[in-house]
Amino acid sequence: MNGDFSPEEKDGFYKAVFSRRDVRSHFTSEPIDEKALSRILNAAHHAPSVGFSQPWNFILIKDKQSRRKVKDSFDKERIRSSNLIEDPKRSKYLSLRLEGILDSALNVCVTYDPSKFGPFVIGRSSIPETGIYSVCCAIQNLWLAARAEDIGVGWVSILSNDDLKKILDIPEHVIPVAYLCLGHVTAFAEKPDLEKAGWLDRLALKDVVYYERWNNASDPNWQQIHEMIISNLDYA
Numbered sequence: 111m112n113g114d115f116s117p118e119e120k121d122g123f124y125k126a127v128f129s130r131r132d133v134r135s136h137f138t139s140e141p142i143d144e145k146a147l148s149r150i151l152n153a154a155h156h157a158p159s160v161g162f163s164q165p166w167n168f169i170l171i172k173d174k175q176s177r178r179k180v181k182d183s184f185d186k187e188r189i190r191s192s193n194l195i196e197d198p199k200r201s202k203y204l205s206l207r208l209e210g211i212l213d214s215a216l217n218v219c220v221t222y223d224p225s226k227f228g229p230f231v232i233g234r235s236s237i238p239e240t241g242i243y244s245v246c247c248a249i250q251n252l253w254l255a256a257r258a259e260d261i262g263v264g265w266v267s268i269l270s271n272d273d274l275k276k277i278l279d280i281p282e283h284v285i286p287v288a289y290l291c292l293g294h295v296t297a298f299a300e301k302p303d304l305e306k307a308g309w310l311d312r313l314a315l316k317d318v319v320y321y322e323r324w325n326n327a328s329d330p331n332w333q334q335i336h337e338m339i340i341s342n343l344d345y346a
């Protein structure tokens with residue numbers, strides 16, 4: 111059967127995947143078109159979810175006062191986490207730009223509600239974390255759709271969930287999974303900021319693929335794909 115994605119559509123998909131970036135700076139003041147935003151949210155809402163439980167909610171935040179409070183939480187947590195490492199790593203960490211809470215057009219908090227369609231959700235009884243995994247699938251859809259709409263997204267996890275819950279009136283049983291900053295940007299960087307800053311490098315694909323069992327990095331039955339993988343095919 112021929113695939114129903116044309117070559118151009120396939121290219122478009124991979125373009126979104128490889129040119130998506132986590133964006134923390136270079137936001138412009140251009141507002142986000144609400145039609146584009148609704149398409150992005152709808153793409154997120156069409157993610158897979160365990161037992162079709164759709165356990166996500168998206169809190170859209172424009173209010174500057176709320177955002178300032180979230181930024182205060184970031185500032186506190188950033189210092190707290192910096193104390194877990196020593197110089198010169200600590201100074202390097204503190205020099206990195208790791209959020210765009212106030213200068214992005216919009217903040218979105220994506221939450222996980224384990225009570226939705228529960229307590230029995232097909233597929234969640236053995237691995238309860240599948241609920242949160244489902245929310246992460248929605249976040250990735252959002253991130254890629256935003257890229258296709260020319261909108262940058264930055265994920266801020268240097269935050270206290272307790273602070274977030276208070277600031278956004280989130281009920282006790284609901285878990286904030288992601289705090290995202292969205293906005294148009296001057297450009298999408300070619301490489302992750304942390305790679306450019308010399309914090310970490312991207313691993314080679316061959317170093318993360320195993321065959322048939324843990325740590326088996328080559329296998330005669332997988333020769334062809336293994337060669338393709340070590341030739342370091344890089345679409346980006």
Ligand SMILES: Cc1cc2nc3c(=O)[nH]c(=O)nc-3n(C[C@H](O)[C@H](O)[C@H](O)COP(=O)(O)O)c2cc1C
Binds near residue numbers: 134301
């Ligand atoms: C769960 C999660 C939490 C993250 N938290 C932060 C964060 O607090 N601050 C930040 O600047 N980037 C954060 N990031 C973005 C990563 O640093 C980024 O995805 C990684 O460096 C690769 O860069 P890229 O997304 O541009 O490919 C987070 C990403 C994920 C998936």
